[in-house]
Amino acid sequence: MRILFLGDVMGRAGRRAISERLAGLRTKLKADLVVVNAENSSGGRGATAGHAQLILESGADCLTLGDHAFDQKDMMSFIDKEPRIVRPLNFARDAPGRGATIISDTRGRKALITQALGQVFMSRPYDDPFSALDAVLRAHPPGGMVQAVLVDIHAEATSEKMAVGHFCDGRASVVVGTHTHVPTADAQVLPRGTAYLSDAGMCGDYDSVIGMEKTEPMRRFITGMPRDRFTPAEGEATLSGVLVETDDKTGLAKNIQPVRDGGRLSQTHPA
Template structure:
């Protein structure tokens, strides 16, 4: 199966990049299933129902959220009604929606998508992500109940993300980190067959401070005082994420390639470079 995961969509620039480019990537890369983290797509803080529909209509099969899952209040109702929205498993026991679900893919194949929040350096305490993901993986074993499984690990600490990758190794096809908006360069296949990347980065304008217009973050760092509200940067956006090719019988990863399409950030991963700086999977 050919899977694409795209990191945190950031504001209008990120939404525009998805709507303008994802359909072509689906065709050019012969993608079977696309997961997009959309939790910053609405003004950099959460995801509205209308913007969720925009991303789904643009070609995302599933949208994951994060610690800002319900910053946009209409997501409280939308997450219950729309099965293609996945919020963190360990957000809250009373949170609406689902933290994991098995989806249909072409050819009768099944894909598990799950998301957990980390605990280290996060602004509020969340339940243990390791114990949260364990029963989900046990209920949908690779090569038995599902053909592929993707875990979005949404957190700050690189060590916590790496620990989750090894915890899921051999039981998930992909473990990919989100939240920091800064892509890492450690894409690999772990010993038991799980594709791993510490952070997918964001889909947004990289001429910014993690997706925000530079002026106000720089002012706060320099003076220690707020002067204005943060606003998302709206220059040309880079689509950042991870392409993974898996074995349908076992669910194990066969190929992993970092994705950097367009904008200011160019790919340096193996592969051929196409128009706009996209790394083309084989």
């Protein structure tokens, strides 16, 4: 199975790039399954129902969210109606929606998509991501009832993301980090067969401060004083993520390659 995962969609620029280029990118990369993190697709904070639907209609098979999962209030009800959207497993006990879902690819093969929030440096304490993931992975071993398992670890600290990767090694097809919006250079297949990347980066304008128009973040760093609201940058977006190829029998990864399409970080597409 060829799985394309794209990092946090950032505002209007990210949505525009997804709507205009995702279908073509999917075809070019021969992706069987596309998963997109939609965490920041609506003004940089959460996703509205309409924006989530736009990303799905543009070629995504499943969306993950993050710590801003319910910043847009209509997602509270929409997520219960749309099984292709995953919020973090450990968000809150009574949160609406689901922390894991099973999606079929273009050939009918099944993949489990799940997400957890980190605890280190996050805005509020969340439940333990390791125990939350352990329960789901025990129930859905790759190569069994599902042919692949993807884990989105939405966290600040690279150390915590790496720990999750090794915790899931041999139990998931791919573990990929989101949330910090900067693509890392550590794409690898771990010793027991799990593809890993600390952060997929964002689908947004990289002439920015992690997707936000530069002026206000720079003012706050320089002066320590806020003046205006953060607003997403609206230049040409780079679609950032990874392409992972898995073995259907074992559910483990055969290879992982970074994807950077368009904008400032554009590179040659993997074969």
